[in-house]
Amino acid sequence: MLRIITWNIQWGLGIDGTVDLRRLVDEARAIADFDVLCLQEVSDNFSDLKSNDGGNQFAELAGLLPNYTAVEGVALDIPDGAGRRRRFGNMILSRQPVGQVLRHTLPWEAAPTRNMPRLLLEATVETPSGPLRVMTTHLEYSSDKLRRAQVEGIREAHRCACERVATPREDGPGTYARLPTSASAVLTGDFNMRPPDPVKQRISEHFDHEVPALLDAWQVVHGAQPYPTSFCLFEQSNGPPHCCDFVFVTDDIAPRVRRISYDQETQASDHQPVLLELDL
Template sequence: MRILTWNVQWFRGIDGRVDVARVLHHALQWGEQPHLIGLQEVAQHCAGLDGAGCADQVAQVRACLPGYEVFYAPAVDDWRPGLAQRQRFGNLIATRLPVLRVHPQPLPYPADPAVPSMPRVLAALTVLAPWGALRVGCTHLAYYSARQRLAQAQALVAWQQEAAQVANAPPAAGDEPPDQPFQSRSHAVDAVLMGDFNAPPHDAAYRALVEGTSPVWWDAWVAANPGRPQPPTFRVHEAGTTPVLCDYVFVTAGLRAWVRRVVVDEDTTLSDHQPILMELAPPNPI
């Protein structure tokens, strides 16, 4: 199973051109028709973004990805007086796998008045992988605020811990009809978490995700490429800037041995970030 993550910068390339179809064509080709695609910085009606105009990029993604179901989780959802349309900005998951549950959730947003900030969100699905239920999360953590970024990383640890506990001790089966709110649901112990974490490996938010006596998350690049540093993923092709590593794919402990390959597209200039592709497969074919 192939999973691709990419901060697409509202589909704006280094050349300044905003083109949803161009970016997604590259994602499908380079990613070998991935089963799951996680995108960050997808906009709806955000006229203030350079080149984005008032486009509904979620609708454009759906049109460009036939055969995929598309699930959007806006972190910013504004409809202020004077706005003709709701302005939304957030994360998106597109999948070719059957979807069992849709469960996005907002991330912590503690006060930090010294820096600019905006809300953040986790787009999350439970899908039916070839081996069973799998949770998938796509997120984009705070850029300017280290306080918010750390709180958000800690929330992602808590999300996995709680979900695993529920999967190991699921709710009692009731006698409700199958179309009622108390119906039985699929729960998954293991998960994949991807996105732009705005945290280099030395950052406290990254450490909160992967450190501890029993780490909740494992860096998939490290699992697939032991001893080889991951290439930078941000500002790689922008003149006068220092490239930074801040985009990752993480897996839970039960999937660590299933990571077959993780690669970074170091060449594309279709965003200010580079996409990452992970291939996941059980050790023994199912």
């Protein structure tokens, strides 16, 4: 069984106003003995975020999970005016061996709303049944136009990956070495859309050339049953409780989904974590 948890951690800021990454990791472990942890809103040198001490959370999280490979996915990289960089983005931590890692910068079109660069982080995880591409992302909050473009970027990254599997490139030495990969994939993250949104539904639309579709794992298991709350459950300054955090699986591994659940107890972030269990 492969257990994947995805969680927008809001830089570790809990409902109580305290930033505590150790608490967050402990609560994730209480949900499941996870093999892969996909995180969004990890910060480095952002002391102006609420209750944040400005520490390097990428390094801190790696230290809290020493038996996991820590993969950083920096979407925002800007100077702090004092000779250092400020970084913000996603992270994947895997107890299983990690092969090639890719960082896809998603389209960042012009929009008058408040917005920032976004990233799709992809790590090939070696599972007992072979390689599996695990992807995590965090889409734009304030602009439907940007989310549309970012979804197309995700679809294109997935299409290209599958076509590289179908047509392997020539192997070579050094930087040209070809590593194991797969068309099978899991996509996780905070998509900042509610379930009926046509842009969210676009993620699962059919591909040409036998590229496996990305199916919503909740719908695979539960059909039309309403989604649990994943955002604003305990604090409603950003609106009423709703679901915007999802897990998608390629249709070839959809029959292997054994469980998907949304934790409704933890208050270690303003989002609720999602657990996926795959029979691999």
